[in-house]
Amino acid sequence: MGLVVQKYGGSSVADAEGIKRVAKRIVEAKKNGHQVVVVVSAMGDTTDELIDLAEQVSPMPAGREFDMLLTAGERISMALLAMAIKNLGHEAQSFTGSQAGVITDAVHGKARIIDVTPGRIQQSVDSGNIAIVAGFQGVSQDSKDITTLGRGGSDTTAVALAAALNAEVCEIYTDVDGVFTADPRVVKKARKIDWISFEDMLELASSGSKVLLHRCVEYARRYNIPIHVRSSFSGLQGTWVSNEPQGDQPMEQAIISGVAHDTSEAKVTVVGVPDKPGEAATIFRAIADAEINIDMVVQNVSAASTGLTDISFTLPKTEGRKAVEALERTKERVGFDSLRYDDQIAKISLVGAGMKTNPGVTATFFEALSNAGVNIELISTSEIRISVVTRADDVNEAVRAVHSAFGLDSENDEAVVYGGTGR
Amino acid sequence: MGLVVQKYGGSSVADAEGIKRVAKRIVEAKKNGHQVVVVVSAMGDTTDELIDLAEQVSPMPAGREFDMLLTAGERISMALLAMAIKNLGHEAQSFTGSQAGVITDAVHGKARIIDVTPGRIQQSVDSGNIAIVAGFQGVSQDSKDITTLGRGGSDTTAVALAAALNAEVCEIYTDVDGVFTADPRVVKKARKIDWISFEDMLELASSGSKVLLHRCVEYARRYNIPIHVRSSFSGLQGTWVSNEPQGDQPMEQAIISGVAHDTSEAKVTVVGVPDKPGEAATIFRAIADAEINIDMVVQNVSAASTGLTDISFTLPKTEGRKAVEALERTKERVGFDSLRYDDQIAKISLVGAGMKTNPGVTATFFEALSNAGVNIELISTSEIRISVVTRADDVNEAVRAVHSAFGLDSENDEAVVYGGTGR
Numbered sequence: 001m002g003l004v005v006q007k008y009g010g011s012s013v014a015d016a017e018g019i020k021r022v023a024k025r026i027v028e029a030k031k032n033g034h035q036v037v038v039v040v041s042a043m044g045d046t047t048d049e050l051i052d053l054a055e056q057v058s059p060m061p062a063g064r065e066f067d068m069l070l071t072a073g074e075r076i077s078m079a080l081l082a083m084a085i086k087n088l089g090h091e092a093q094s095f096t097g098s099q100a101g102v103i104t105d106a107v108h109g110k111a112r113i114i115d116v117t118p119g120r121i122q123q124s125v126d127s128g129n130i131a132i133v134a135g136f137q138g139v140s141q142d143s144k145d146i147t148t149l150g151r152g153g154s155d156t157t158a159v160a161l162a163a164a165l166n167a168e169v170c171e172i173y174t175d176v177d178g179v180f181t182a183d184p185r186v187v188k189k190a191r192k193i194d195w196i197s198f199e200d201m202l203e204l205a206s207s208g209s210k211v212l213l214h215r216c217v218e219y220a221r222r223y224n225i226p227i228h229v230r231s232s233f234s235g236l237q238g239t240w241v242s243n244e245p246q247g248d249q250p251m252e253q254a255i256i257s258g259v260a261h262d263t264s265e266a267k268v269t270v271v272g273v274p275d276k277p278g279e280a281a282t283i284f285r286a287i288a289d290a291e292i293n294i295d296m297v298v299q300n301v302s303a304a305s306t307g308l309t310d311i312s313f314t315l316p317k318t319e320g321r322k323a324v325e326a327l328e329r330t331k332e333r334v335g336f337d338s339l340r341y342d343d344q345i346a347k348i349s350l351v352g353a354g355m356k357t358n359p360g361v362t363a364t365f366f367e368a369l370s371n372a373g374v375n376i377e378l379i380s381t382s383e384i385r386i387s388v389v390t391r392a393d394d395v396n397e398a399v400r401a402v403h404s405a406f407g408l409d410s411e412n413d414e415a416v417v418y419g420g421t422g423r
Numbered sequence: 424m425g426l427v428v429q430k431y432g433g434s435s436v437a438d439a440e441g442i443k444r445v446a447k448r449i450v451e452a453k454k455n456g457h458q459v460v461v462v463v464s465a466m467g468d469t470t471d472e473l474i475d476l477a478e479q480v481s482p483m484p485a486g487r488e489f490d491m492l493l494t495a496g497e498r499i500s501m502a503l504l505a506m507a508i509k510n511l512g513h514e515a516q517s518f519t520g521s522q523a524g525v526i527t528d529a530v531h532g533k534a535r536i537i538d539v540t541p542g543r544i545q546q547s548v549d550s551g552n553i554a555i556v557a558g559f560q561g562v563s564q565d566s567k568d569i570t571t572l573g574r575g576g577s578d579t580t581a582v583a584l585a586a587a588l589n590a591e592v593c594e595i596y597t598d599v600d601g602v603f604t605a606d607p608r609v610v611k612k613a614r615k616i617d618w619i620s621f622e623d624m625l626e627l628a629s630s631g632s633k634v635l636l637h638r639c640v641e642y643a644r645r646y647n648i649p650i651h652v653r654s655s656f657s658g659l660q661g662t663w664v665s666n667e668p669q670g671d672q673p674m675e676q677a678i679i680s681g682v683a684h685d686t687s688e689a690k691v692t693v694v695g696v697p698d699k700p701g702e703a704a705t706i707f708r709a710i711a712d713a714e715i716n717i718d719m720v721v722q723n724v725s726a727a728s729t730g731l732t733d734i735s736f737t738l739p740k741t742e743g744r745k746a747v748e749a750l751e752r753t754k755e756r757v758g759f760d761s762l763r764y765d766d767q768i769a770k771i772s773l774v775g776a777g778m779k780t781n782p783g784v785t786a787t788f789f790e791a792l793s794n795a796g797v798n799i800e801l802i803s804t805s806e807i808r809i810s811v812v813t814r815a816d817d818v819n820e821a822v823r824a825v826h827s828a829f830g831l832d833s834e835n836d837e838a839v840v841y842g843g844t845g846r
Contacts, residue, residue: 016479023480050499056439057446057503058510065509068517069502072495076473079492080480086488087481094491099567120567144522144543 002168003035003125007135007158011175012232013077014044022173022232023084026130030090035125037165039135039158040081042073063108067137067148071097074134074154082132092130095120097137098146101164102157104138110150113157113219114141116164133161152213159216163223170225172212173232178239179204179211181258181408186396189409193257195240200257200351203385206295207349208262217241255354255361256406261399262347263392265295266320267378269312270327272337280311282334283327290326292319296347296380296387308337312378314389317343345377346395349387350402356383368405374398425591426458426548430558430581434598435655436500437467445596445655446507449553453513458548460588462558462581463504465496486531490560490571494520497557497577505555515553518543520560521569524587525580527561533573536580536642537564539587556584575636582639586646593648595635596655601662602627602634604681604831609819612832616680618663623680623774626808629718630772631685640664678777678784679829684822685770686815688718689743690801692735693750695760703734705757706750713749715742719770719803719810731760735801737812740766768800769818772810773825779806791828797821 006026013019030036050069054061061069078094085092101117124131135154138147149156155172162170179201180190196204198221205214211229220227220241230238273279280299287294297313315323324341331339348369355361365386369376374397378389390398403409429449436442452459473492477484484492501517508515524540547554558577561570572579578595585593602624603613619627621644628637634652643650643664653661696702703722710717720736738746747764754762771792778784788809792799797820801812813821826832 016476019480053439053499053503054506057442058506060510061506062509065502065505065515065517069499069506072498072502075495075498076476076492079488079495080476082488082491083477083481083484086485087483092488094488096569146519 001033003037003165004029004169004171005037005039005158005162005165005167006171006173007039007154008041008081008173008232009154009175010041010044010047010077012173013040013081016080019043019077019080019084023081023088025173025232026081026085027088027090030130034168037121037125037131037133037161037167038081039133039154039161040074040077041135041154042070043077043080046073046076064145067108068146070148071134071137071146074136078132078134082130085130085132090130091128092132093124094132094134095124096134097157098139100131100133100161102138102160103141104147104149106140106143106145106147108145108147111138111140111147113138113149113160116160118161118164121161122165133157152215155213155216156219159219159223159225159227162225163219167225169228170220171228171230172216173230174211175231175233176211177231177234177236178229179209179241179258182399182403183209183261186261186399187259187403187409190403191408191410193239194237195242195245196257197353198241198243199384200353201241203349203351203382204258204260207260207351207385207387208264208347209258209260211239212241254352255358256350256352256408258351258408259399259403259406260349260351261395262349263345263395264316265314265345265347266317266341266343267312267314267345267389268320268323268327269310269340269342270334270336271310271340272306272308273311274335275307275309279334279336282330283311286326286330287313287315287323290322292323292326296378296389298378298380314345314347314378344392345389346392346398347387347389348395348398348402349385350406351385353384355386362386364405365402368401369398372397372401374401424456426460426588427452427592427594428460428462428581428585428588428590429594429596430462430577431464431504431596431655432577432598433464433467433470433500435596436463436504439503442466442500442503442507446504446511448596448655449504449508450511450513453553457591460544460548460554460556460584460590461504462556462577462584463497463500464558464577465493466500466503469496469499487568490531491569493571494557494560494569497559501555501557505553508553508555513553514551515555516547517555517557518547519557520580521562523554523556523584525561525583526564527570527572529563529566529568529570531568531570534561534563534570536561536572536583539583541584541587544584545588556580575638578636578639579642582642582646582648582650585648586642590648592651593643594651594653595639596653597634598654598656599634600654600657600659601652602632602664602681605822605826606632606684609684609822610682610826610832613826614831614833616662617660618665618668619680620776621664621666622807623776624664626772626774626805627681627683630683630774630808630810631687631770632681632683634662635664677775678781679773679775679831681774681831682822682826682829683772683774684818685772686768686818687739688737688768688770689740689764689766690735690737690768690812691743691746691750692733692763692765693757693759694733694763695729695731696734697758698730698732702757702759705753706734709749709753710736710738710746713745715746715749719801719812721801721803737768737770737801767815768812769815769821770810770812771818771821771825772808773829774808776807778809785809787828788825791824792821795820795824797824
């Protein structure tokens with residue numbers, strides 16, 4: 001049997017009991033004959049406590065020092081985990097991101113992995129050890145400074161190591177049983193997905209599903225590393241994310257993978273934009289210069305009578321103020337009438353590669369929303385996704401209606417605690 | 424002006440307020456024109472909390488992992504300190520022991536420094552930064568594993584860096600005003616020492632004075648680095664430890680530097696040892712093989728009538744059980760009568776290079792103890808020290824009597840809070 005990379009999030013190692021429970025699970029994999037490399041996040045609230053300390057000493061902590069601070073968290077959890085494993089009679093060694101060969105660029109707080117040179121890790125597992133690696137961190141190529149990878153960093157560390165070590169699978173352990181057809185907090189009858197393709201998972205991740213982040217799935221797809229998302233609390237099989245189904249999974253992909261929703265966005269509408277070349281470019285250059293990532297962009301044909309059009313886009317609520325200010329500064333140059341800002345919106349997305357070849361999906365989707373009395377404000381589609389923007393108040397009703405309309409409801413209610421995945 | 428190394432212990436950086444206070448003091452040194460390298464310990468109770476976590480996951484944590492765990496503490500304090508300094512408008516960079524070039528052997532938990540290659544630190548201060556270095560930690564020469572230096576490790580880091588960087592002085596900041604002529608908790612009239620030679624400081628440190636550890640002073644003496652021990656809370660001059668007095672310090676050394684006491688030791692007496700060659704060697708080989716460090720050793724001439732003698736020695740109380748067990752195993756071979764173990768003792772030491780040339784010091788010392796009604800159980804002397812063992816109950820009375828007899832009492836009571844020095 002080959003090498004397995006396992007990743008445990010902060011909620012799985014929140015305290016000494018959690019660490020001991022995780023240690024047992026790791027040892028099981030080793031006993032089953034695998035070489036095991038473990039990537040671990042900081043314990044529970046450690047990161048928040050460190051951030052709190054930083055804010056007490058400085059309102060604007062420098063990136064280099066902030067990264068040095070935060071990486072202490074994984075150092076603690078990984079050392080404790082190695083101790084707990086050794087206490088079970090198995091050999092374990094812990095490694096920082098730098099020791100594990102996670103080489104990044106120098107963008108502190110959201111560094112990107114440039115290369116992984118896992119020589120020490122390979123040597124450690126070849127000598128019979130279980131290797132424990134700090135997630136979320138690396139070392140910059142030129143300056144040799146400690147960096148952090150930003151949100152979802154530990155998942156990305158795990159997938160990157162799995163790729164560099166030619167692992168059979170990257171297991172992402174979290175506090176939920178896998179990826180669901182909808183958020184189980186909203187849809188009681190949501191079902192756990194047994195297998196989902198990289199493409200559908202990418203769409204779900206960009207549409208508000210929080211179990212796996214886009215970045216980690218993208219990395220896994222590029223290197224074709226199967227991901228198995230599962231609970232560190234139960235022993236159940238979770239969700240496999242890969243190019244092809246694994247083992248006894250259904251060979252044919254479901255038409256629809258799931259319904260995702262997102263209430264973290266706001267909508268900006270630029271009203272009365274002269275319909276001539278270059279106006280949209282000016283608007284979105286202003287947004288880009290303010291370093292704001294936008295999501296959906298919608299422009300309708302202009303009313304022939306006025307020669308004016310409206311451009312709407314969505315963006316994270318946290319960037320709303322900055323975006324409006326940036327646009328106000330272009331008002332004269334672009335010559336638009338006014339700006340509307342609306343943060344009481346929700347985005348509902350239906351994802352499934354099957355919709356490409358199944359006519360009527362779009363119609364069923366809109367009918368479901370209509371029957372539920374949900375008004376649609378914006379529509380945007382890709383080959384394997386339809387997204388709409390609705391009022392925030394309507395979101396739960398809308399998700400349940402769509403989930404039901406596509407036959408995704410399970411027979412019986414599942415009781416699942418659904419939470420964050422740490423980092 | 425040259426380069427200054429400053430070391431701050433855990434009590435000086437116990438919380439965000441402490442870190443900000445220390446940052447201001449560091450910036451002052453920089454403003455005065457010095458290049459500044461700072462060595463910092465873990466915040467207040469961090470180390471104890473990490474040890475507590477380790478004990479929860481494993482009764483016998485492995486050294487390599489335990490070191491990895493503990494070094495997270497300095498990572499936190501050094502990053503926060505760098506942020507606090509930057510917040511005051513000065514440039515600062517933090518460095519782990521490994522980044523700072525602190526190369527050690529591979530004895531986890533009490534590694535010894537083999538070499539210091541402070542290239543990155545020198546570069547950092549030459550570029551105008553204040554360099555913040557994690558105390559207490561290094562990286563092993565061969566295996567590149569993270570190591571800790573054991574007790575007093577941060578002081579040793581500071582002195583070692585000061586030596587490698589050719590610093591003018593190594594300032595050790597702590598929560599007391601300096602080295603005193605006796606423990607101020609015992610002797611209210613104890614005086615702060617303005618200057619003390621390396622030799623006398625070494626004797627005080629081995630005799631129970633806790634402000635500086637023997638190891639750090641020994642390192643400073645070898646490389647002739649003046650140490651200035653002072654309070655991080657007051658702005659006062661502290662105690663200089665060096666070969667020669669500095670600046671306006673008294674050129675002639677006092678006859679007596681101070682009185683130290685130690686209640687952490689126990690006494691073992693091997694009763695009825697046959698007075699023939701090799702017996703003492705067998706006894707102390709057994710102790711050495713058990714890796715126990717002993718302190719005083721006393722043997723009297725044997726009683727001519729019996730040909731038997733008694734051998735007594737002192738050792739840390741924590742090693743008492745192990746020592747007695749090791750000796751019991753040699754009983755038959757050595758042929759001694761019995762063992763006596765006594766942990767209700769105290770050691771009182773008088774230290775001063777001046778006693779070499781001043782007759783009567785020993786007599787005055789014993790008279791003072793006699794007048795105070797203190798019985799002497801063991802005596803041991805060096806050229807610049809006299810030590811006696813007494814009952815533990817007598818220790819405070821004995822220290823006060825000796826301190827007074829040698830004219831060390833100050834005119835007025837000083838109110839000083841006297842505590843540990845962190846690590």
